[in-house]
Amino acid sequence: MPNISKQRESADADVVLDANGLEKTYSSLLPWEPDVAVLMGASLELRAGEVVGIVGENGSGKSTLMQCLVGALEPDSGTVSRPGGVGWCPQDDRLYDRLTVDETFRLFGEAHDMTDAEIADAADRLTDRLDFERFRDRRVDRLSGGNRRKLTLSVSLMHDPDVLLLDEPYTGFDWETYLAFWDLADDLSEQGTAVAVISHLVSEQDRFDRIYELKDGELAEADDAGA
Numbered sequence: 001m002p003n004i005s006k007q008r009e010s011a012d013a014d015v016v017l018d019a020n021g022l023e024k025t026y027s028s029l030l031p032w033e034p035d036v037a038v039l040m041g042a043s044l045e046l047r048a049g050e051v052v053g054i055v056g057e058n059g060s061g062k063s064t065l066m067q068c069l070v071g072a073l074e075p076d077s078g079t080v081s082r083p084g085g086v087g088w089c090p091q092d093d094r095l096y097d098r099l100t101v102d103e104t105f106r107l108f109g110e111a112h113d114m115t116d117a118e119i120a121d122a123a124d125r126l127t128d129r130l131d132f133e134r135f136r137d138r139r140v141d142r143l144s145g146g147n148r149r150k151l152t153l154s155v156s157l158m159h160d161p162d163v164l165l166l167d168e169p170y171t172g173f174d175w176e177t178y179l180a181f182w183d184l185a186d187d188l189s190e191q192g193t194a195v196a197v198i199s200h201l202v203s204e205q206d207r208f209d210r211i212y213e214l215k216d217g218e219l220a221e222a223d224d225a226g227a
């Protein structure tokens with residue numbers, strides 16, 4: 001007979017991010033505009049090695065949810081536990097215009113307490129993998145939108161986090177880069193990294209183990225993901 005409590009224990013041990021009952025309302029600054037209730041009890045669990053999609057219409061609250069998950073925004077209520085290290089690729093590139101690509105890797109790498117050798121290795125590996133090594137000396141404000149996105153994605157995962165939260169990661173990617181992105185995500189998942197991808201549009205459902213839909217402030221698992 002299977003040992004249910006053992007199974008439960010090992011499933012719990014795999015959880016790298018657990019969010020429960022998240023609520024968030026943005027208060028209106030103007031008296032004639034109503035408050036915006038965005039999250040109304042959103043819960044989700046991410047386990048090691050999973051590739052999970054989070055979909056929802058424009059304005060449904062995906063970025064608000066993502067910011068609560070990484071800790072950039074305090075929910076009004078609910079809890080988020082992050083037993084593992086987190087990497088975050090925000091929807092808007094948060095880069096410094098005056099730094100070059102290599103300087104950006106150094107800045108983020110040092111913030112992650114990486115050694116010089118680890119930073120150099122991550123920069124070599126990721127610029128090669130996403131095919132932007134020829135821009136390593138270029139300043140961020142002279143990069144194309146797609147290359148800025150590659151850099152944002154790269155610095156979000158250069159420290160090998162246990163869970164990677166990606167907000168519309170492939171906006172602006174050409175088809176080759178989109179495929180390179182998925183190769184990378186699949187490799188990370190095989191190494192045990194949980195990868196969550198937020199998108200208003202999921203065109204290839206079979207790339208995901210599970211898909212959550214954010215609707216009316218709550219998350220529900222879609223039935224046919226990964227089928």
Ligand SMILES: Nc1ncnc2c1ncn2[C@@H]1O[C@H](COP(=O)(O)OP(=O)(O)OP(=O)(O)O)[C@@H](O)[C@H]1O
Pocket residue numbers: 026027036038056057058059060061062063064065200
């Ligand atoms: N700082 C803020 N103050 C007030 N309202 C906000 C704020 N940020 C977001 N909102 C509102 O909250 C709602 C959810 O926004 P959010 O950006 O989380 O949605 P989204 O699903 O990520 O949208 P999109 O797919 O268009 O990126 C929207 O109605 C938005 O206008």
